[in-house]
Amino acid sequence: MQRILVVDDEPDLLELVRFNLTAAGFRVDLATSGRAALAALRRSPPDLLLLDLMLPDIPGTELCRRVRSAPELAELPVIMLTAKAEEVDRIVGLELGADDYVTKPFSPRELALRVKAVLRRQATERESNAPLEHQELRLEPDSYRCWLGQQDIPLTAKEFGLLRALMSRPGRVMTRDRLLSEVWGRDVTVTSRTIDTHLKRLREKLGNAGNLIETVRGVGYRFAS
């Protein structure tokens, strides 16, 4: 079960949030001050931080910044609670680094939706950076490296993009259009030959493992599942 730490100084609101997020299937921890929140974060980092902008001791903005600058918490999703819609720009933007915000008063349903949305988004992002492996073949999106057993396979940007697109959905057929929009970006027009050629080079470099990329005639390509 995913854990959420809620930080606010209003007990009523805390209970409301706890009740609803619990009903939505989360485990909810509470903190009524910035100090308490920091302590809780150090003790056991939650999966998401729900943070009021106004706290008795430390400003929520400051707390958010600290979380972002702490290496072990930098990835922690943060949703800000605020009474003022005007502050939204600063909150969501890069300045503070919050992932989303909710303005008071908010509906419990909306809050739960936001929480789930942020968690879902983070899950997909995390997924997209995870190393992709299949048998001897290993692709590291972080370092842009490809390994075949112990051997380092140098790939070009397009080759890497193609392989990542294919390996990220093993067994699933990727149409040429899909590959184009995913690797080349939308509204880019290149010939169908282009994909073929890059795939040829990719298969070449992969040697035997090149067979893992199957051609589905008339449809697209598929990475062996």
Next chain:
Amino acid sequence: MQRILVVDDEPDLLELVRFNLTAAGFRVDLATSGRAALAALRRSPPDLLLLDLMLPDIPGTELCRRVRSAPELAELPVIMLTAKAEEVDRIVGLELGADDYVTKPFSPRELALRVKAVLRRQATERESNAPLEHQELRLEPDSYRCWLGQQDIPLTAKEFGLLRALMSRPGRVMTRDRLLSEVWGRDVTVTSRTIDTHLKRLREKLGNAGNLIETVRGVGYRFAS
């Protein structure tokens, strides 16, 4: 490129939104009234609808309801623009069926983030190409694979399309015309023999399971229910 229809009666705001969403990689169409919006929606449905709550003729809420109740537009994602944070509950809830909302004033960056988030969410939902099964026969639209028990049956694109069309409506007769437009695409003219021949090969490959495809003389074909 994904298209967004923006409906608002303030020209300045429209231009601001257009500029920023265009910069974010979307194609943006504009409408300044509910009537104009409805006409545009009928003419060429966009990928997302950005809708002000306050319009000169039809209330945004009403427009949103109409979109939801129209079968061909029911899946269209809608984001509402509103000046009043208080109305948020009704908007996001089931009552109206909007997918998200943005309160004015909003930052362009935030708007773009919301738009992308909603589109991403919809994309993942649409991807649910559930496998089609009947007894030993299993068809996987994602991977373009067909299984008969443990055995992998290689199908060509047309054969696969035919089988999917038939299996997706078990028990229902599919006319030749229907199969043509579904598998071959509209405005394609091929002989009636063509379908017969493909079906023959399909039945051949399926062996005993080929009997699951029944001929309904004078009408079309039907997959056993």
Next chain:
DNA sequence: ACACTGAGGTCATGGGCGTGTCACACGGAC
């Protein structure tokens, strides 16, 4: 019961289309 009719099954065949492959041009990085 019989023949007729027309829809669908079967088959062989030609060609078109999708893909693999290669060579080369282009352009940016160094």
Next chain:
DNA sequence: GTCCGTGTGACACGCCCATGACCTCAGTGT
């Protein structure tokens, strides 16, 4: 300049597809 990554046109090849001819068979009328 050279090298590398990239995109493209040309060409080959083979599968798949569409087609017409012929066959089979079910439905129908007499």
